[in-house]
Amino acid sequence: MPLFDIERIKRAVSLDEKVYAEIAKDKEGLNQAVVVVLLAATISQILSIVLSGGFGILFLIPALVFILAVWVIGTGIMHILAKLLGGKAQFMDYLKATGFGYAPSALGIIPIIGSLIGGLWSFACYVIATKTVHQLSTGKAIIVVLVPVAILIALIVFVVIAMLATFGMGGAFAGMPFDTGY
Secondary structure: OOOOOOOHHHHHHOHHHHHHHHHHHHOHHHHHHHHHHHHHHHHHHHHHHHOOHHHHHHEEEEEEEEHHHHHHOOOHHHHHHHHHHOOOOHHHHHHHHHHHHHHHHHHHOOOHHHHHHHHHHHHHHHOOOOOOOOOOHHOOOOOOHHHHHHHHHHHHHHHHHHHHHHHHHHHHHHOOOOOOOO
């Protein structure tokens, strides 16, 4: 199997359940999945690099490392949830399948709506990968994929509220006399 298989990627983004089962069983599937994740992430970062006047290239390698880590950790969380709901797959098989599910993220190169469309499409790919590889119902697969997304959104909301509260407290103390001891 080649390291880059465009036909397999097309089938994965077309939500072909059979390809996710093939990927999970393929011994070269992990290498291919890593290539898909890195390629999709690089393509989605091109707009950022261009808009930053080229300085974004400095952050490309750290961004790719971060994305690989998020992919592995996110898949681990989904794998645990799938197992709790009766999933049958091994982690590495599931990791291969979710790597191909990351392909639509390349749409992040499209300004404004690309990341949203790519994210929703990847969500659908993850559901199909989960359903197929873990042999779960569609409903359980949706729950497996939705729970980490909901946790991430809640975390972001919490951080934003905490930041707003922190900045608000700074404003509350503005103009107050402080004894510096000098």
